[in-house]
Amino acid sequence: MATSSDSMLAISVFPSLTGAESVSDEELAKQSVINYVEAVQTGNIYESVKWVVDTRFSSTDEQLEQYKESLSSNPFSDVSIKSIVPASNDTFTASVELTRKDDGETNKVSYQVIKRTIVGRY
Secondary structure (H helix, E strand, O other): OEEEEEEEEEEOEOHHHHOOOOOOHHHHHHHHHHHHHHHHHOOOHHHHHHOEEEOOOOOHHHHHHHHHHHHHHOOEEEEEEEEEEEOOOOEEEEEEEEEEOOOOOEEEEEEEEEOOOEOOEO
């Protein structure tokens, strides 16, 4: 099993805009990871970039191009969120296993999930 740690950060939805005031930060973090993963699985790179701050790229266009290339060259067939644990007051760490379509290899990745206010998001 391969292991990696990405510099991407999933972003939680702003609770007051979704009517989710009673939802815990942990649930919002988990939903953010689910939203990101589902966007990637369906090949919707435009939706996927809405859920991350990916510091590996200097522009959104560069990020979109790399995501598109990655999805076409190394897609995954199955995703399993293993855990979401608090790292601090405003961050969580999500452990996710990705199974690759071509060879069945399982990759374990960790995503830092942050609580961040941006236009329409938390």
